[in-house]
Amino acid sequence: MPTKTIAPDERMAEIGFVRRMFRRPEVGAVIGASVVWIFFAVVAPENWLTLGGVARILDPSSTLGIMAIAVALLMIGGEFDLSTGVMTGTTGIITGLLATQLGMNIWLAMLVSLIFALAVGYFNGWMVIKTGLPSFIVTLATFFILRGANVGVTRLVVSQVRISGIDDAPGFYAARALLNGEMSFLGVEFRTSLIWWILLTALATWILLRTKYGSWIFAVGGDAVAARNVGVPSNMVKIALFMNTAFAAWLVGMMSDLRLRSAVASQGIGQEFVFIIAAVIGGCLLTGGYGSAIGAGIGALIFGMARVGIVFAGWDTDWFFSFLGVMLLVAVIVNNYTRKRAETVAVAVAKPQEKGEEED
Amino acid sequence: MAKQHPILEVKNISKLFGSVIALSNVSAKVYPGEVTCLLGDNGAGKSTLIKILCGVHQATDGEYYFEGQKTVFNSPREALDNGIATVYQDLSLIPLMPVWRNFFLGLEPEKGWGPFRRYDVEFATRTVRAEMSKMGIDIRDPEQSVGTMSGGERQSIAIARAVYFGAKVLILDEPTAALGVKQAGTVLKYIAQAKARNLGVIFITHNPHHAYAVGDRFIILKRGKTLGSWKRDEITREEMIRSMSGADELEALSHELDELARRKVVEKLADA
Known part of the structure; x- marks a missing residue:
């Protein structure tokens, strides 16, 4: 037993600010983003260091970031969703077909695809819980079902794989301005999707760190059985997380429709891994129970920088994916290192107490 | 103590899983301010009995009295709401989560209004530190993740949590099984402390030394049956x-x- 009583605040000071920062899950992503930014600032400074350059980087980052946040929450909750990418296409096609073929108001068409997305998200979560199968397999099935249906339905209805003319739908321009329109800042054009990205990152972070639901998400990912034992509605939390990724996919699908004025049957395929990579770069553990929404946002930013930076540097864009692979590997190694470091910091701090208690 | 009524009592409890008789005609009494030890080898039916007590299973036959009232608990939640807290072998702690989040998991303190209702983090960290120091553990940093703590410390978090949330009966499922000699001693001390706070403690173990150190009553199960039931002064170690x-x-x-x-x-x- 520790007999000496030292004020807790004094001992808190033992963990310095830098070490505290190293305990944050997103530290690897912050370092990675800084390195990538400096790298392109050196290689292609003339385009990189302008406000226009910043706008270019933030453009792909925002839609990717919206997805990465939702995927990160799901991964912290201990599950995967491989149907996220193709779901952006499916919701885009549903809205596109309803708007162009039935002349439906864009808002109503968006509402219908939202309901569809939430239903699929619910189904994913329900299947994972009912069957006990890994979510990787269940959502892989959903992925293929939707992928086939996207092309099949589109070709059946419009006899080609592209649905164009969505901008003829009533309400289109209002929706576009709200979700993914142009907005001017200091003479440079940004997209309103950027605002959504920032808002949703802030909201997700707040939920994760400052509400009981955040604790529940960490808990079901850390140990679902233990969480259930102490009264956390594990199944409900997991289903909600699947519905949340489906919601994010819907939002991004709508942003794509509204921006391009058309929908393509192959939209979003292959993107699911990009979202997962962004979340992992942001500090999410593949095994669940650990991660950060801000980190996932920064992970998406790294993607945006890489995509745009390669163009600015005048390199062949074919190398983009190789770059991503390297980034992923580096990020995972850095994360692993920082996590181990965080744990040794905690153990080192706990040690004097154990000594007092056990006199070993 | 002799005049006291048992806070929890089971009479002739049996449990069948299909054709497997897990428990047959087992009776037990638990008094407040006493430690009732449940002993037995693996497969003796200890786990089945506590799962019935804490609402995970329901008895096939027999009666269950809580505070003198005949009851059936249909879920662990129901038992918990009545003040029967179980500290499971795996502790129901999440290793990657900080101490304060673990302590309040499932029963989070909140403040604020409507959509701005939020986790009262300040209250949670303060309370964790206070409650743990009552158990004699000095938490330096409530942000420390539980996974980095020693087995004895983890047990104490789980026990302190149950006590804080108003448990009347504390069921401890083999709390000393995975611990070294000294850490087990620490946990036995927490059991004595819970007893001193007038909780009825059910201490499941297959270590008679640990049981005899803190126990007031002993029930030995074997192959689903009661082998014997003694008070402390009726039996030697x-x-x-x-x-x-x-x-x-x-x-x-x-x-x-x-x-x-x-x-x-x-x-x-x-x-x-």
């Missing part, structure tokens, strides 16, 4: 050990105990 193991098993056990005793001596020498 040696008699208890003998009852727990058959004649042929005793030989092996005494070897094991000798080995344990030898190791303790070696440890003492090493310490000196």
